[in-house]
Amino acid sequence: MGLNLESKKAIVAEVSAQVANAQTIVVAEYRGIEVGDLTVLRAKARQSGVYLRVLRNTLARRAVADTAFAVLADQMTGPLIYGISSDPVAAAKVLNDFAKGNEKLVLKAGAYAGKALDKAGVQALASIPSREELLARLLGVMKAPVSGFAVALGALAKQREAAAA
Numbered sequence: 001m002g003l004n005l006e007s008k009k010a011i012v013a014e015v016s017a018q019v020a021n022a023q024t025i026v027v028a029e030y031r032g033i034e035v036g037d038l039t040v041l042r043a044k045a046r047q048s049g050v051y052l053r054v055l056r057n058t059l060a061r062r063a064v065a066d067t068a069f070a071v072l073a074d075q076m077t078g079p080l081i082y083g084i085s086s087d088p089v090a091a092a093k094v095l096n097d098f099a100k101g102n103e104k105l106v107l108k109a110g111a112y113a114g115k116a117l118d119k120a121g122v123q124a125l126a127s128i129p130s131r132e133e134l135l136a137r138l139l140g141v142m143k144a145p146v147s148g149f150a151v152a153l154g155a156l157a158k159q160r161e162a163a164a165a
Contacts, residue, residue: 008059015063018051018084025069026083026091026110026122027076030054033104041081041098041105050091051084068114075109075116088112089128096126 003011019025030038045052055063057076064070083091092110099105110117112125129137 003056011055011059012062015053015055015060015082015084019063019067019069021086022051022069022084023088024083024085024091024110024112024125025064025072026095027072027080027108028083028095028099029078029106029108030081031079031104031106033102037102037104041094044098045083045091045094048090048094049085049087050094052081052094053084054079054081069111071114071116072109072111078108080108081105087131089125089130092122092126093130096123 033041042052057078057080060076060080060082061073064072081095083095085091092112095105095107099107107119107122109119110122110125117125
């Protein structure tokens with residue numbers, strides 16, 4: 001059953017709103033994926049804050065027209081699932097991780113910062129640590145000198161107490 005004009009306009013408006021806040025879009029072919037596997041992928045995407053949707057390519061092209069993601073228009077052919085995220089690596093990470101365990105999901109292309117990415121580019125983007133991982137590493141690096149200083153200060157205090165006694 002086809003979509004009527006109002007439904008198409010609503011879909012384009014919804015996707016355009018997601019694209020306006022996005023930093024990354026990743027597209028992948030999903031031909032032959034079972035419904036249960038697609039449900040698992042959607043759950044992972046939701047947890048990561050990724051907008052994941054199967055779209056008609058003509059509607060997707062309209063949604064990205066006149067944006068930095070218009071470079072993807074040439075890649076929008078075939079049965080595609082679109083991952084859109086405001087986190088630069090989240091969409092690439094979710095789809096790439098799922099594709100590793102399910103050969104029926106094939107990464108096709110992506111776009112980040114106005115540049116088109118091929119499959120290798122999407123995989124490279126997915127290998128970058130997420131924002132949360134980077135913040136945790138930074139906190140660990142910042143915390144190490146402080147804790148080392150506290151230990152040294154404690155040892156110095158004990159040493160002075162022993163010398164005073």
